[in-house]
Amino acid sequence: MEYESVIGLEIHTELLTKSKMFCGCSARTFGAKPNTFTCPVCLGLPGSLPVINEKAIEYTLKIALALNCSIPEFTQFHRKNYFYPDMPKNYQISQYDFPLGVEGFLNIEVDGKTRRIGIIRVHLEEDTGKLIHIGGTGRIAEADYSLVDFNRAGIPLVEIVTKPDIRTPEEAKAFMQELRNILLHLGVSDCNMEEGSLRCDANISIRPKNSNLLGTKTEIKNLNSFRALQRGLAYEIERQISLLQSGAQVTQETRHFDAAKNITTVLRTKEEAHDYRYFPEPDLVPMEISRDWINEIKEKLPELPEQRRKRFIETYSLSEYDARILTSSKAMGDFFEECMKSYSNPKSVANWILGEMSAALNEANLGIDECAVTPKHLVELLKLIDKGIISGKIAKAVFSEMFETGKLPQIIVEEKGMVQISDQDALVKIIEQVIAENPSQVEEYKSGKEKVLGFFVGQVMRLTLGKANPQLVNELLRKKLSS
Amino acid sequence: MAISKKEVEHVALLARLALSEEEKEKFTKQLSQVLDHAEKIKKLDTSNVFPTSHVIPLRNVFREDKAKPSFSEEKALSNAPEKENQAFKVPKIV
Numbered sequence: 001m002e003y004e005s006v007i008g009l010e011i012h013t014e015l016l017t018k019s020k021m022f023c024g025c026s027a028r029t030f031g032a033k034p035n036t037f038t039c040p041v042c043l044g045l046p047g048s049l050p051v052i053n054e055k056a057i058e059y060t061l062k063i064a065l066a067l068n069c070s071i072p073e074f075t076q077f078h079r080k081n082y083f084y085p086d087m088p089k090n091y092q093i094s095q096y097d098f099p100l101g102v103e104g105f106l107n108i109e110v111d112g113k114t115r116r117i118g119i120i121r122v123h124l125e126e127d128t129g130k131l132i133h134i135g136g137t138g139r140i141a142e143a144d145y146s147l148v149d150f151n152r153a154g155i156p157l158v159e160i161v162t163k164p165d166i167r168t169p170e171e172a173k174a175f176m177q178e179l180r181n182i183l184l185h186l187g188v189s190d191c192n193m194e195e196g197s198l199r200c201d202a203n204i205s206i207r208p209k210n211s212n213l214l215g216t217k218t219e220i221k222n223l224n225s226f227r228a229l230q231r232g233l234a235y236e237i238e239r240q241i242s243l244l245q246s247g248a249q250v251t252q253e254t255r256h257f258d259a260a261k262n263i264t265t266v267l268r269t270k271e272e273a274h275d276y277r278y279f280p281e282p283d284l285v286p287m288e289i290s291r292d293w294i295n296e297i298k299e300k301l302p303e304l305p306e307q308r309r310k311r312f313i314e315t316y317s318l319s320e321y322d323a324r325i326l327t328s329s330k331a332m333g334d335f336f337e338e339c340m341k342s343y344s345n346p347k348s349v350a351n352w353i354l355g356e357m358s359a360a361l362n363e364a365n366l367g368i369d370e371c372a373v374t375p376k377h378l379v380e381l382l383k384l385i386d387k388g389i390i391s392g393k394i395a396k397a398v399f400s401e402m403f404e405t406g407k408l409p410q411i412i413v414e415e416k417g418m419v420q421i422s423d424q425d426a427l428v429k430i431i432e433q434v435i436a437e438n439p440s441q442v443e444e445y446k447s448g449k450e451k452v453l454g455f456f457v458g459q460v461m462r463l464t465l466g467k468a469n470p471q472l473v474n475e476l477l478r479k480k481l482s483s
Numbered sequence: 484m485a486i487s488k489k490e491v492e493h494v495a496l497l498a499r500l501a502l503s504e505e506e507k508e509k510f511t512k513q514l515s516q517v518l519d520h521a522e523k524i525k526k527l528d529t530s531n532v533f534p535t536s537h538v539i540p541l542r543n544v545f546r547e548d549k550a551k552p553s554f555s556e557e558k559a560l561s562n563a564p565e566k567e568n569q570a571f572k573v574p575k576i577v
Contacts, residue, residue, distance in 0.1 A: 017548045024551030034569040035559040039551075043559065055548035076536060083499055085573040132570065140577055147570035150559075275497055280536030288542045 002209040003244070005237045006217075007166035007202055011179060013158050013189045014127060014197040015059045020154035021126045022050030022093065022284075027155045030195050034149035042126075042154035044089035049283050052077075056124060056156035057100070059188040061289065061297050063158055064101025064122040066182050066304055071294055075100050076286035077124075078278045085148055086128035094159075096278040099123035100289070106182075107306070108174040109324065117175055118163030129153035158189075164203065164214070169233035173226050176200060177328065181305045184330040193225050200229055205250070206240040215240075216250040220264055222257045232257035236264050308333055316346035325354055331369040338375035348382055356396060360403045372406030373399075381409040389413065390420050393466050422469040424476070427460070431473070431480055434459045445481050453477060485518035486511060 020027050023041035040048035078096035101122035129150040136142020166172050183189045191198040205217035223229040240250050255264040305327045312323035327333045339349045384390045401412045445452040460473050491511045495502045565572040
């Protein structure tokens with residue numbers, strides 16, 4: 001039987017506010033000494049009262065609008081009650097039946113096809129504290145005791161829940177990438193997956209292809225990189241299919257993705273009656289989101305990836321493909337546009353960014369904004385090519401050098417004597433030498449085998465260490481060989 | 484009875500309350516009375532009434548996004564029954 005998977009994602013992203021969700025403690029606590037950003041509110045001390053950070057509401061509304069959600073007029077916070085020491089209050093302030101955004105969607109592109117993934121809700125809550133388990137391998141089940149750091153507790157956290165519209169691990173990855181791209185364009189989160197400011201869990205089940213039934217699902221935690229998301233889901237699909245094929249059942253459970261082993265393992269088997277006993281947070285009055293406020297935010301929304309893509313195609317006459325990749329990360333789009341401020345050929349900038357530059361970045365595992373090559377470097381390099389000072393081939397060598405050292409291309413060219421030989425007299429001498437040394441190839445050329453010209457160009461390039469101006473060499477060779 | 488003893492045990496577990504057999508019986512009865520009363524109230528027609536979560540007619544109480552100094556390290560942990568490496572130490576969770 002052919003199966004298909006049904007996947008829904010639950011994404012959490014920390015907002016880039018200055019202060020926490022309900023108190024004035026700094027929200028920039030990553031890497032800080034434990035428990036150095038706490039106060040009576042985020043420690044849940046008796047008598048303390050939370051007050052809503054307006055910026056966090058604004059950021060969440062931005063996200064909801066960017067994901068095409070509608071914004072209910074009435075919204076409020078609820079208490080989610082549970083016993084787990086990651087929160088000092090024994091509850092987390094979250095949202096329940098009146099979230100800030102509902103019923104949106106995000107279009108993604110996979111294998112040239114557009115898929116619309118529904119968004120069920122976008123809500124705001126407070127992040128929890130961090131637990132460090134001591135004993136055994138450091139996993140909770142083996143711990144002797146745990147240590148709690150409340151620095152993260154209370155940082156504004158947005159939860160985005162998709163409909164189970166995702167069908168493959170590749171689509172899940174494309175969704176996360178596009179979502180991250182949008183969040184970065186909005187400037188509401190730094191989306192650093194390694195530091196946990198963007199996290200992803202997935203619900204997944206298997207069913208016979210084209211069926212409408214829903215199979216028993218499992219929830220996978222710790223899918224905190226694009227790679228983990230794709231691999232964790234792929235593993236889980238295979239596991240569930242083989243269970244069904246062997247006549248067994250999928251058990252509803254929460255599983256943990258082990259990124260080192262590329263497998264998922266059981267975290268919690270019995271769905272211990274998740275009874276969070278939600279009730280409206282009595283310490284916070286509800287909110288009414290006026291249509292004026294929404295319009296104001298809409299007007300302030302920055303350009304989003306999809307609009308940028310369209311603009312790149314219209315303004316710079318780029319292909320759909322080039323525009324799509326250039327806008328797949330905000331930093332890359334910014335890099336391209338910065339280049340275009342002082343250079344006029346968009347296609348050649350795009351080719352370099354998507355070719356040489358992307359290859360080098362991949363190899364070095366760096367982002368475009370983390371490497372030594374700046375738009376200034378690239379534009380200078382392109383201008384050297386345009387002026388005929390270096391050939392395209394030499395430019396590649398100059399590029400690697402500037403990628404390594406951060407030196408400007410002009411300086412590299414001068415230091416290494418990479419200037420292209422465009423001196424006719426010098427080239428003619430070399431060409432004459434090549435012709436003299438290869439009489440049989442000369443005969444072939446003269447008898448009509450024009451392809452041999454490539455051989456001669458190669459020889460000239462070899463003797464000039466690649467520095468000869470290729471157009472000029474071609475031209476001069478033709479002239480000499482036909483005379 | 485509007486609530487069973489089994490449900491009382493479940494609620495007690497969620498609230499981390501260790502109840503004696505006697506207490507279970509007693510609370511089953513008491514909680515049932517409370518729920519019966521709620522049933523009575525539920526008979527009122529409230530289809531045109533928006534759920535009241537707060538009695539004060541206040542909306543949108545916000546604060547500006549400004550960071551303020553936090554507790555000192557010492558103060559943050561001063562209520563901790565046990566601590567280690569500047570963190571709150573808690574018993575084995577599972």
